[in-house]
Amino acid sequence: MQDDSTTREERNTSATTSGASTRTSGTIGGERGVEQQLRHATSTSAAGVRLPSTRSLVARHSVSPLTVQRVVQRLVGEGLLETRAGAGTFVAVRRRARRADHSWQTTALGEARSEPTVVGTALAPTPVGTTALHYGYPMTDLLPGRLVRAAITRAARSPLGLDRAPVAGLPELRAWFAADAAGANREAPAHPDDVVIMPGGQSALSSIFRALAAPGDAIVMESPTYWGAIEAARQAGLRIVPVARGAGAPLSDKVDAAFGSSGAKLFYAQPHFANPTGALWSGADKRGILDIVRAHGAYLIEDDWAHDFGIDFDVTSLFGDDPDGHVIYVRSLTKSVAPSLRVGAAIARGPARQRIQADRTVDDLYVSGLLQVAALDVLTNPGWPAHLRYLRGELRLRRDELAREVVRHFGNEALTSMPRGGLNLWVSLPERTDVADLVIRSRDAGVMIAPGNVWFPTEAPGPFVRLNYTGAPPEQFAPALATLASLLH
């Protein structure tokens, strides 16, 4: 792009986008202003017309030349602009692409294993100015940002900053997960050799399902339950046998019947602060269900995703009571340490561990050593327990605030339970509410919510939404719930 004086096209585009440029300031707004101006120019000018110079865009939008280059590269990538060395940037010649025909893929692919509209619902990006109540991960204010940044810097200088990590994971990190899983003085402490380091909880679930069951096999699941587990089971070709669950554990006789009728050898469960309901198994529930799992010679996959999110309850894993290897334990640091540090673990005793390890190694060989070193650095930093104490207070505050607003607008019956930990409220809406329609209208009104149906392995038995209290600042809860109420009533 040439740094010359203003061209006629530039004056034209300047005139038409002046509103945008006066509204924007600082790097992000400025970058958007540059993009708006260039997009406008490409849509209103003929191919070959020269676009404004870098210098003039820099001056007009108060951005750096690098920012302008970034926007230009983006638009070049979209085929809207072309750059000519020494001559400048021009509106690209639009080639009429042949309309593609993908219809052959319908025959080639056959039946879909998972539901594309479900995958990613809770991961959808939040547009600027929108309140994120749909999201699954805590906002950055709730993360130990200082610890993580320092840990990443130190990890980059360690030998594993460049090298390959061991396939099962760093021995020190495996030892940390082993100690953490069973806690002190439990009947069945974990051994570091039982631990397989994973790139997060989701891949741990996928590996376990693939490694311990064959396509066509049954897997018992609580309903509702985590959509990612439902879809991972579908991807593995498993048949899901749902067992209804309310505010506590599913009834033991229903679990027993589900194993008996299906021949399942796997039971995926979230005994603590389940996503989405926040439900908790009691000590008696744990003992009762573990006995049933043993009687059926099956595995219980204990997804302890919310281990660090207890508000007035500390998690005691089932894993620590099971020396014989019926419980396979899954733990992830993604939500409590940082979503960018994709590190978790699966812990299994006996031959199951080897199968899980084999699946993991075939899937992606090993987890980045850089991330493992950084994760261990955070977990062993004296600031980590202090962060967890801070987090507990924040979770309580946010949960209470969001629950208050739910009850204010929708009544007590809407709040299915007051979770003692986790990140979510599970909200029951008036009968016959069209949840899909509400989700769209509420997004258009600036509030993102997650439709309840994605957490059911079969049809949703009623209209539910999941509201996360950690994805947005608490001062946004009251206006967001008022918006939802006005859309509903």
Ligand SMILES: Cc1ncc(COP(=O)(O)O)c(C=O)c1O
């Ligand atoms: C219950 C549950 N298990 C597992 C996961 C996967 O977590 P990760 O981000 O560690 O892959 C999630 C993420 O939302 C979850 O809610």
